[in-house]
Amino acid sequence: MAAPFSDSGQTLEDFVETVYVHCPQCHQCAQVRRLPSDEEIILADDSGRQSSWRFRRSFSSRKLSCLHCSYTSIWKGTAQQKGGPYDWYFGLPLWLQTPCCGEILWAFNEEHLSFLESYVTAKQRIKFHAQGRIRNGTMASRLPIWIKSAKNRDEVVKGIARLKGMLERS
Ligand SMILES: [Zn+2]
Numbered sequence: 001m002a003a004p005f006s007d008s009g010q011t012l013e014d015f016v017e018t019v020y021v022h023c024p025q026c027h028q029c030a031q032v033r034r035l036p037s038d039e040e041i042i043l044a045d046d047s048g049r050q051s052s053w054r055f056r057r058s059f060s061s062r063k064l065s066c067l068h069c070s071y072t073s074i075w076k077g078t079a080q081q082k083g084g085p086y087d088w089y090f091g092l093p094l095w096l097q098t099p100c101c102g103e104i105l106w107a108f109n110e111e112h113l114s115f116l117e118s119y120v121t122a123k124q125r126i127k128f129h130a131q132g133r134i135r136n137g138t139m140a141s142r143l144p145i146w147i148k149s150a151k152n153r154d155e156v157v158k159g160i161a162r163l164k165g166m167l168e169r170s
Pocket of ligand 1: 023027028030070071
């Protein structure tokens, strides 16, 4: 039996350190990685300041690089384009996406896939509690209903397996 899924409070921002995308030049698998910056300070004394750190981290510079054709590009923008199966910085289609349950199942990288797998296969899901209250901004709480639905579990598990296969072939 699958282990219970326990929401540790991760948000989608926690998964954008590395994002696999379609290279704009050769259309094979390229990576968008966060470039470390000096101004990052982990402020962990209360949840509000933690999220302001998260905000800055998700806006730090990104480098797009393709090992297949050597294409590179740097993102230093201020506006992200969030939503759908695209990276937030260059707006490129995600490498890991597949039709599933009439929707598109997508993931940024292997950690994101593992997260989805542990969520979907769990028989029991434990909500995230911070300072005695349930936080609504976590990734688990924001997953679309079709991914959370028990009737779609088998299809979503198959979709995750397809995405894992893509990762192995990339
Ligand atoms: Zn390329």
